[in-house]
Amino acid sequence: MTIVITAFERSPDGGKGLARDTRVRWALEEAELPYDVRLVSFQAMKEPAHLALHPFGQIPTFEDGDLALFETGAIVLHIAEHHGGLLPKDGNARARAIAWMFAAVNTIEPPILELVTAKILEADKPWTKDRLPLVMDRIRERLNQLSVRMGESAWLDGAFSAGDLMMVSVLLRLRPSGLLDEYPNLSTYVARGEARPAYKRAFAAQLAVNAPLP
Amino acid sequence: MTIVITAFERSPDGGKGLARDTRVRWALEEAELPYDVRLVSFQAMKEPAHLALHPFGQIPTFEDGDLALFETGAIVLHIAEHHGGLLPKDGNARARAIAWMFAAVNTIEPPILELVTAKILEADKPWTKDRLPLVMDRIRERLNQLSVRMGESAWLDGAFSAGDLMMVSVLLRLRPSGLLDEYPNLSTYVARGEARPAYKRAFAAQLAVNAPLP
Numbered sequence: 001m002t003i004v005i006t007a008f009e010r011s012p013d014g015g016k017g018l019a020r021d022t023r024v025r026w027a028l029e030e031a032e033l034p035y036d037v038r039l040v041s042f043q044a045m046k047e048p049a050h051l052a053l054h055p056f057g058q059i060p061t062f063e064d065g066d067l068a069l070f071e072t073g074a075i076v077l078h079i080a081e082h083h084g085g086l087l088p089k090d091g092n093a094r095a096r097a098i099a100w101m102f103a104a105v106n107t108i109e110p111p112i113l114e115l116v117t118a119k120i121l122e123a124d125k126p127w128t129k130d131r132l133p134l135v136m137d138r139i140r141e142r143l144n145q146l147s148v149r150m151g152e153s154a155w156l157d158g159a160f161s162a163g164d165l166m167m168v169s170v171l172l173r174l175r176p177s178g179l180l181d182e183y184p185n186l187s188t189y190v191a192r193g194e195a196r197p198a199y200k201r202a203f204a205a206q207l208a209v210n211a212p213l214p
Numbered sequence: 215m216t217i218v219i220t221a222f223e224r225s226p227d228g229g230k231g232l233a234r235d236t237r238v239r240w241a242l243e244e245a246e247l248p249y250d251v252r253l254v255s256f257q258a259m260k261e262p263a264h265l266a267l268h269p270f271g272q273i274p275t276f277e278d279g280d281l282a283l284f285e286t287g288a289i290v291l292h293i294a295e296h297h298g299g300l301l302p303k304d305g306n307a308r309a310r311a312i313a314w315m316f317a318a319v320n321t322i323e324p325p326i327l328e329l330v331t332a333k334i335l336e337a338d339k340p341w342t343k344d345r346l347p348l349v350m351d352r353i354r355e356r357l358n359q360l361s362v363r364m365g366e367s368a369w370l371d372g373a374f375s376a377g378d379l380m381m382v383s384v385l386l387r388l389r390p391s392g393l394l395d396e397y398p399n400l401s402t403y404v405a406r407g408e409a410r411p412a413y414k415r416a417f418a419a420q421l422a423v424n425a426p427l428p
Contacts, residue, residue: 055363056321056356067306073320074313092281099288106287106319107270113324114331122348127341134336142270149269 003028003035004063005075006053007209009042015211016176017203020072021060023169025205027076027162029198031083039209073105073166080162087162100156100163104170108146111138112173139179147183154192168193217242217249218277219289220267221423223256229425230390231417234286235274237383239419241290241376243412245297253423287319287380294376301376314370314377318384322360325352326387353393361397368406382407 005028007021021037028035044050045057053061054070061068062075069075077098080086087094115135122128146167150156155164171190174180180187193199219242221235235251242249258264259271267275268284275282276289283289291312294300301308329349336342360381364370369378385404388394394401407413 051359051363056317056359058321067309069309069313071313071316071320073316074309077312077316078309095281095283095288095292098291099283099285102285102287102291102319103270105316106285106323107272109320110324110327114328117328117352121352122345125341125345125348127339127345131336131339131341134339138331138335145265145270149265 001065003033004038005035006038006040006050006059006061007206008059009039009044009209011206011210013210015207015209017206018173019059019206019210020169022202022206023072023165024060024062024075024079025202026165026169026199027079027086029201030085030165030196031079032085033079033083037205037209073101076162076165077101086165088159093158096157097161097163100161101166104163104166108142108167109170109173111135111142112170115139115177116173136177136179139174140182143174143179143183143186147186150185150189152185154189160196164193168199215279217247218252219249220252220254220264220273220275221420222273223253223258223423225420225424227424229421229423231420232387233273233420233424234383236416236420237286237379238274238276238289238293239416240379240383240413241293241300243415244299244379244410245293246299247293247297251419251423287315290376290379291315300379302373307372310371311375311377314375315380318377318380322356322381323384323387325349325356326384329353329391330387350391350393353388354396357388357393357397357400361400364399364403366399369403374410378407382413 005021005024008019011019013019025035040050040059045059051057053063053068056070058070060072060075061070062078069078076086087097115132118128118132118135155161156167157163168190171180171186180190194203219235219238222233225233227233239249254264254273259273265271267277267282270284272284274286274289275284276292283292290300301311329346332342332346332349369375370381371377382404385394385400394404408417
C-alpha cells in the first residue's frame with residue numbers, strides 16, 4: 001500500500017510552502033517514503049467524505065492501509081516513530097525531540113496564528129492597524145526566548161529531529177512579516193532547515209501543484 | 215526516583231484547575247504514579263534555574279531521574295507511552311489517540327488562547343468589546359465541528375485516552391465564557407472527564423495549593 005496524503009488543490013499561499021502538507025511531505029522525504037497526493041478543493045474539504053477523514057475540514061490527512069490520521073503534528077510523529085531519520089534512538093533524547101514538536105505547535109505557533117488571523121480575517125477592521133504591534137510583540141517574546149535557548153546550536157537538541165522539522169515549519173510562517181530577520185540565529189536556523197535535501201524535495205513537490213512553471 | 219513536576223506557587227486562576235499542571239497531574243493520576251510538586255513563583259519562573267528546565271519560563275516541567283521535559287502535551291504523551299491507562303494498545307488506535315492530543319493543542323486551543331489573550335492582555339483596549347464576538351465565533355466554528363464529530367460518543371475514539379485528557383482540559387478553559395453550554399454534548403463530555411476519579415484527585419491537589427480551605 002502506498003501512503004496517500006491530502007493537500008490543497010490550490011494553496012492560498014500560492015506555493016510559498018506554508019500550507020501544512022509541506023510539513024508532512026518533508027517528514028516523508030526525510031524518512032525516504034514514497035507517497036501519493038490527493039488534491040482537495042475548498043468545497044470538497046467541507047463535504048462528508050473529507051470530514052470523515054478530517055473532522056475540522058482541513059488538510060493534510062494521511063492514509064496508510066487501514067490507518068487514517070489527521071493533524072500534522074500527529075502525522076509527522078507517526079512517520080517519525082515508524083521510520084528512521086526523524087527521532088533519536090535514545091529514549092530521553094526522543095522524549096525531548098517530541099517536546100520540541102509540541103513547543104512548536106502549542107507555544108510558538110499560537111501567537112503566529114493570531115498574526116495570520118489579524119492580517120487575513122480582521123484585515124478590514126478599524127482596530128487592526130493599532131493592534132498588530134501588540135500581536136507582533138507577543139511573537140517577539142517567544143522568539144526571544146527561543147533565540148536565547150538556541151544560541152549558536154545547529155538544531156534544537158543535538159541532531160536534526162522531528163522537533164526541528166516542526167519548529168522550522170512554524171517559523172517559516174513568519175517570513176512575510178519580517179519578524180524572523182530580527183533574530184539572526186533563528187533566521188540561520190530556518191535557512192539550515194530549508195537547505196536540507198528532503199525539505200527541498202518537499203517544497204518543489206508542493207510548488208509543482210500550486211505554481212506550475214509555464 | 216520520584217517524578218517531580220513544577221506548578222505555580224499561586225495559580226492566576228485561583229484554583230479553577232485551568233493551569234497546565236492540572237493536565238499533568240491528571241495524567242499521573244490516571245497512570246497511578248506518585249509524584250512530588252515543586253512550586254515556582256512568577257519571579258523564579260524567569261530565572262536561569264527554571265529557564266534551564268523550561269526555555270519559555272512556564273510551568274509545568276517534568277523530571278524523572280536524568281530526564282527533564284517541558285511542554286504539557288509532551289509530558290502527558292511521555293507518561294502515556296510508559297505507563298498504562300492513557301493509550302490504546304492497538305497501533306492504529308494509539309496513533310488516532312495521539313492525533314486527538316495534537317488536535318486539542320493545535321486546532322482547538324489556539325482560538326481559545328486568543329479569547330484568553332483578548333480578555334486579559336487586551337482588556338483595556340478600545341477595540342476589545344467589538345472584537346470579542348469575532349473571536350468567539352471562531353471558537354464556535356471549531357466547537358461545532360467537534361460536536362458534530364462526537365455526536366453521542368462518550369469519548370473521542372473508543373475508550374478514554376490521553377487525547378480525551380488533553381481535549382477535556384482545553385475545553386475546560388471555555389467554562390468561564392459560557393461557550394461550552396451552547397454545545398450540550400461537549401458539556402456532557404467535559405463533565406464526564408471531570409467525573410473521573412483521577413481528574414478529581416488532580417483537581418483537589420492543585421486546589422490545595424491555590425485555594426487552601428481555612
